[in-house]
Amino acid sequence: MTRPPAIRTENLSVTYTGNEDVEAVKGVNIAFPENQLTTIIGPSGCGKSTLLKSLNRLHEIQPNVEIEGDVLLGEESIYNTDDPAPEIRRRIGYVPQTPTPLPLSIYENVAYGVRLHGEYESSEELDEIVETYLKKVNLWEEVHDRLDTPAASLSTGQIQRLCLARSLAVEPEVLLCDEVTSALDPISAERVEETLVDLKDEYTIIMVTHSMNQARRIADEVVFLYLGEVIERGDVRSFFENPSHERTKQFIGGHGTGADAGDGDDDPDNGTEQSASANTNTDVDQRPTTPAK
Numbered sequence: 228m229t230r231p232p233a234i235r236t237e238n239l240s241v242t243y244t245g246n247e248d249v250e251a252v253k254g255v256n257i258a259f260p261e262n263q264l265t266t267i268i269g270p271s272g273c274g275k276s277t278l279l280k281s282l283n284r285l286h287e288i289q290p291n292v293e294i295e296g297d298v299l300l301g302e303e304s305i306y307n308t309d310d311p312a313p314e315i316r317r318r319i320g321y322v323p324q325t326p327t328p329l330p331l332s333i334y335e336n337v338a339y340g341v342r343l344h345g346e347y348e349s350s351e352e353l354d355e356i357v358e359t360y361l362k363k364v365n366l367w368e369e370v371h372d373r374l375d376t377p378a379a380s381l382s383t384g385q386i387q388r389l390c391l392a393r394s395l396a397v398e399p400e401v402l403l404c405d406e407v408t409s410a411l412d413p414i415s416a417e418r419v420e421e422t423l424v425d426l427k428d429e430y431t432i433i434m435v436t437h438s439m440n441q442a443r444r445i446a447d448e449v450v451f452l453y454l455g456e457v458i459e460r461g462d463v464r465s466f467f468e469n470p471s472h473e474r475t476k477q478f479i480g481g482h483g484t485g486a487d488a489g490d491g492d493d494d495p496d497n498g499t500e501q502s503a504s505a506n507t508n509t510d511v512d513q514r515p516t517t518p519a520k
């Protein structure tokens with residue numbers, strides 16, 4: 228049975244108005260069901276990041292962006308509201324591709340937002356919150372004996388998990404992840420992926436990825452975006468095994484024609500992922516693939 232949407236768009240269009248207008252997202256209507264992981268895939272420049280950022284008003288921090296339509300969190304508009312943008316962004320967390328820790332200790336990186344929102348009553352409770360979220364992202368074992376050291380001393384993969392913990396500690400309703408493994412080495416990427424799989428039954432996660440292999444591994448549902456429009460969406464199995472639209476078929480190419488359609492993904496030494504976009508000549512994605520679990 229389809230779960231109720233945690234967040235959805237209504238006729239959402241996003242236009243960059245610079246020297247010339249670029250309508251990056253075009254009248255998109257899409258609902259993201261709660262407590263599942265939905266990946267957004269599509270060729271480079273098709274509007275994936277733009278769509279993701281519009282889900283928590285992140286475009287407001289850059290000039291020359293026009294938004295039409297609406298985004299509803301539950302039944303509440305995130306645009307037509309008196310709530311300040313930081314409160315919207317607390318409820319809809321965003322984790323970027325390049326993890327950036329605050330110039331603070333490991334502990335304070337997780338505690339920061341909790342302090343800001345005043346959602347604790349004692350230092351013991353704050354300690355518990357920090358421990359809880361570091362455990363949720365599978366980082367506690369690695370850092371519990373050095374919580375006071377600077378977060379910058381961690382590896383990039385650990386920092387990405389720390390950033391996930393920081394986002395989760397303020398208890399968002401939705402978590403937006405923008406290519407959160409693509410800047411990581413394969414082993415770190417695998418750890419982050421495992422963490423997302425652990426989290427996905429408990430959180431509504433919307434994740435942009437360039438990797439169809441990653442989408443296959445961890446998504447519940449897949450959304451295919453092309454030139455700013457949603458072409459197709461479906462549960463991960465039917466999406467890859469039985470896509471309806473010709474454009475989707477072209478995009479996923481030979482990868483989606485059967486459950487066993489091999490794409491080299493299970494071979495950690497494969498080194499590159501053959502992007503579907505290579506089949507459509509719209510993109511050549513030679514990013515490293517993460518090894519299968």
Ligand SMILES: Nc1ncnc2c1ncn2[C@@H]1O[C@H](COP(=O)(O)OP(=O)(O)OP(=O)(O)O)[C@@H](O)[C@H]1O
Nearest residue numbers: 243245249251269270271272273274275276277278
């Ligand atoms: N700040 C900006 N100003 C003008 N145009 C922009 C801006 N950001 C993105 N665009 C354009 O909007 C379109 C969608 O870009 P977006 O980054 O959302 O695509 P994407 O699917 O996330 O791409 P990629 O997979 O390469 O990250 C592209 O044509 C891009 O050039």
